[in-house]
Amino acid sequence: MSQRFRTPRRALAAAAATAALTLTLAACGSGSDSGKGHDSGMAGMDHSASPSPSGSSDGMAAMPGMGTASTGNGLAAAKDGYKMTSTATTLPAGRAADYRFAITGPDGRQVTGFAVDQTKRMHFYAIRSDLSGFQHLHPTMAADGTWTAPLASLQPGTWRLYASFTPDGDAGKGKGKDFVLSRTVKVPGMAMTSSLPKASGTATVDGYTLTVKGAPMAGMAHQLTATVTKDGKPVTDLQPYLDTYAHLTAFHQGDQAFAHLHPETKVDGDHGGPSLTFHAEFARSGNWRLFLQFQTAGKLHTAALTLRVG
Structure with missing residues (x-):
């Protein structure tokens, strides 16, 4: 018993591929549930780790993915007048930490109206530059539009943090559109990069x-x-x-x-x-x-x- 499931944040490519795929x-x-308010506690999924002075820098966005639908490819902090803002540029290593951020609209004000998608008004993801340490959270919003994401312990390196949302209310012309915006933070220490x-x-x-x-x-x-x-x-x-x-x-x-x-x-x-x-x-x-x-x-x-x- 199947039906077409709506994919509000699917990728829409700008160019078709020319080669066949091998799926592997x-x-x-x-x-598993790990930590209060967390959906996934996979903070240190090591593969074959080797020492490195740091994770990838913000230059990892130098090879942007092809353009997608209204979500974009998630690599930008701003799109269509909406912006993910935060004063945090670093987070501590080895312990849980809160990450606070806000979404501002085309009028420059913090957005407080968000539509519910898959039972939540905000989906938040954290991934290290080597694609380890995945976390999927559902942060809480204060009355002024400030969101708090309770991250589990992070390993040293560069992390990209994604906010996935749909504006609602009087947020502007983006109402009803799906967005994925992101910012990076540094976690100090000797990073163990994974293949x-x-x-x-x-x-x-x-x-x-x-x-x-x-x-x-x-x-x-x-x-x-x-x-x-x-x-x-x-x-x-x-x-x-x-x-x-x-x-x-x-x-x-x-x-x-x-x-x-x-x-x-x-x-x-x-x-x-x-x-x-x-x-x-x-x-x-x-x-x-x-x-x-x-x-x-x-x-x-x-x-x-x-x-x-x-």
């Missing part, structure tokens, strides 16, 4: 095995299908999470361009699985790091996947 995935670590895991067709997390099939190409809409099993048996008890059976976020290796994908499968109580079909659009070719979140028995699981887009 690699598992890395697992995620992206090698490709594989399956991923495991918390005893679950995910098998992904599909052949996406940059700039074109394609279908991805993820099948969830446990101990070799199909999983059919996925619970709704943010009004869907799985939340899928992707970041491009090299520039950290953002893509937000959703399953097309209709939610029908605690009966999701074993197969989930995704409408996928990626702005550019290359390696993308995917983070697929799903829930069973009240526990959130996060699988990390490496996807090669042709």
Whole structure:
């Protein structure tokens, strides 16, 4: 029982790809609810770490992804008169910390009206420059429009922080449009950079095995299908999470361009699985790091996947 699931923040490419894709995935670590107010506590997903004096600098945006729909590629702090602002340029290493920010509108004032998308008015993501340490949070907003995101412990390096939202109320001409804006912060200390895991067709997390099939190409809409099993048996008890059976976020290796994908499968109580079909659009070719979140028995699981887009 499937239907087309609206993807408010999907990537819309400016150019079609010319080469075929080999879809490959690699598992890395697992995620669960960790820390108060957090949806994922994958703050230190190490791959094959090696010492480096620092993470990538803000120059990582020097290779922007192709233009997308109203969300953009998530690499800019401002778009269409809306701006993500913050006084924080650094965050402490090795401990939880709050990140405060605001969204200003075309009139320069802090926006306080936001539409609900997937049960939340703001989705917030943190990723280190080597695509490790993923966190997905839902910050709280004060009356003046100041948001507070309670980040779990961050490892040294450069981090990009994304705010995904839809203006509402009298916010201006951006009302009803989906935006993804981002800023970077430095976390001081000796960074241990991680290499992206090698490709594989399956991923495991918390005893679950995910098998992904599909052949996406940059700039074109394609279908991805993820099948969830446990101990070799199909999983059919996925619970709704943010009004869907799985939340899928992707970041491009090299520039950290953002893509937000959703399953097309209709939610029908605690009966999701074993197969989930995704409408996928990626702005550019290359390696993308995917983070697929799903829930069973009240526990959130996060699988990390490496996807090669042709």
